[in-house]
Amino acid sequence: MPSYPKKRQGLAAMDGALVLMAVLLMVQMWLLTAALESLLAGYRDEALPAAIVSVVLTFICWGLYRLLRKADRSSR
Amino acid sequence: MSDSSSGEQPLWREEFSIQTNEEQYISRRQFGKFLMLTSVGMCAGNVWLLLRSRLESPPNYPALSLGNEAALPVGGVRLFQYPTESDPCLLLHPDEETFVAYSQKCTHLSCAVFYSDETKEIECPCHNGAFSVKTGEVLKGPPPRPLPRIILENRQGELFAVGVDLQTKG
Numbered sequence: 729m730p731s732y733p734k735k736r737q738g739l740a741a742m743d744g745a746l747v748l749m750a751v752l753l754m755v756q757m758w759l760l761t762a763a764l765e766s767l768l769a770g771y772r773d774e775a776l777p778a779a780i781v782s783v784v785l786t787f788i789c790w791g792l793y794r795l796l797r798k799a800d801r802s803s804r
Numbered sequence: 805m806s807d808s809s810s811g812e813q814p815l816w817r818e819e820f821s822i823q824t825n826e827e828q829y830i831s832r833r834q835f836g837k838f839l840m841l842t843s844v845g846m847c848a849g850n851v852w853l854l855l856r857s858r859l860e861s862p863p864n865y866p867a868l869s870l871g872n873e874a875a876l877p878v879g880g881v882r883l884f885q886y887p888t889e890s891d892p893c894l895l896l897h898p899d900e901e902t903f904v905a906y907s908q909k910c911t912h913l914s915c916a917v918f919y920s921d922e923t924k925e926i927e928c929p930c931h932n933g934a935f936s937v938k939t940g941e942v943l944k945g946p947p948p949r950p951l952p953r954i955i956l957e958n959r960q961g962e963l964f965a966v967g968v969d970l971q972t973k974g
Contacts, residue, residue, distance in 0.1 A: 742832045749839040756846035763853050769949060769972040775850070775857040782850035789843040796836045 738803020745796040752785050752792075759785075863887065863968070870895055870956075870963040873903060881919045883908070886954055886965045893954050894919060894926070895963070898937045903963060905954035906940050912947040926951065940971055 763778035865887050876882055882895040884905075892908040896919055906926065910917050915930035925943060926935040933945025940951040955967035 739832070742836070746832060746836055746839065749836065749843070753839055753843050753846065756843055756850075760846050760849045760853075763850055767853055767857055770970040771972065772857040775854040779847075779850040779854040782847045786843045786847040789840055793836050793840040797833065800833055 735803050738799045741799040741803075742796050745792045745799070749789050749792050749796075752789050756782055756785050865955075865965075865967040867957075868965040870905075870965055873897075873958065873961055873963050876903070879921055884965070887968060892916065893965070895954075895956075896926075896937060898924065902938075903956055903958070904937065904940075905956055905965060906935070906951040907954070907968070910947055911942075911949040911951060912945070917951065 759778045759782050763775050766774040766778075868884070868886050870882065870884055876895065876897045878897055878900060880897050884893050884895060885891055886893050886905075893905055894908050894917070895903065895905045897903055906917075908916050908918075910928040910930065910933055912928065912931060912933055915928050917926050917928045917933075917935065919925075919937065920927045923934070924937055926937055926940075927933070928935075928945065928947065931946050933947040934943040935941065935947070935951050936943055940953050942948075942950060950971040953969045953971055954965050955969055957964045957966050
């Protein structure tokens with residue numbers, strides 16, 4: 729099995745975390761536009777679940793960001 | 805002649821201030837920070853929408869006199885503002901017995917709609933949208949929702965606007 733340098737492994741982990749964060753961000757953008765559209769159309773009840781999911785996604789993003797920083801430090 | 809020092813890299817590269825590897829790390833970290841902050845911004849936007857939906861009181865619709873019904877002939881149109889001065893509306897008299905009123909803002913991009921006597925439809929000139937005169941439903945074009953309908957009351961021959969039906973719920 730080939731052994732990869734620690735730096736390359738760290739970069740791959742960081743890239744993975746960045747891609748995941750970008751995907752979560754796209755979901756959050758969709759949530760925001762959908763919630764805004766619903767509110768303008770007179771539906772007020774959709775704002776609560778959208779906000780809850782958005783907060784959860786932000787915490788996941790924060791966790792991934794911490795993981796990214798950890799991978800950065802450990803691969804140096 | 806060799807320009808390498810004790811390390812693997814040539815001397816010119818060691819002395820050059822930009823380290824490519826370090827730069828890669830920094831850009832990833834910065835991009836991660838950017839994504840994280842954007843995520844916080846999206847979250848703040850959603851929370852703001854939630855607060856707005858909870859704290860905003862339901863709109864108050866005062867009764868507004870639109871004049872005597874006899875003053876508007878069949879096929880006629882009258883412009884008025886309701887419920888505020890910045891909400892232009894159309895009062896229509898499509899046939900003998902019917903008076904209807906709608907918001908004049910197209911539900912697509914808020915262009916001013918108008919009544920076409922030829923097609924008997926409410927049309928939007930910006931993107932060729934059309935709405936039904938009877939119901940305000942979208943007949944063609946890009947508008948996503950029907951026109952908000954102004955609720956009318958006939959008080960002894962005098963028409964009053966008394967509310968707005970957004971026409972978004974079923």
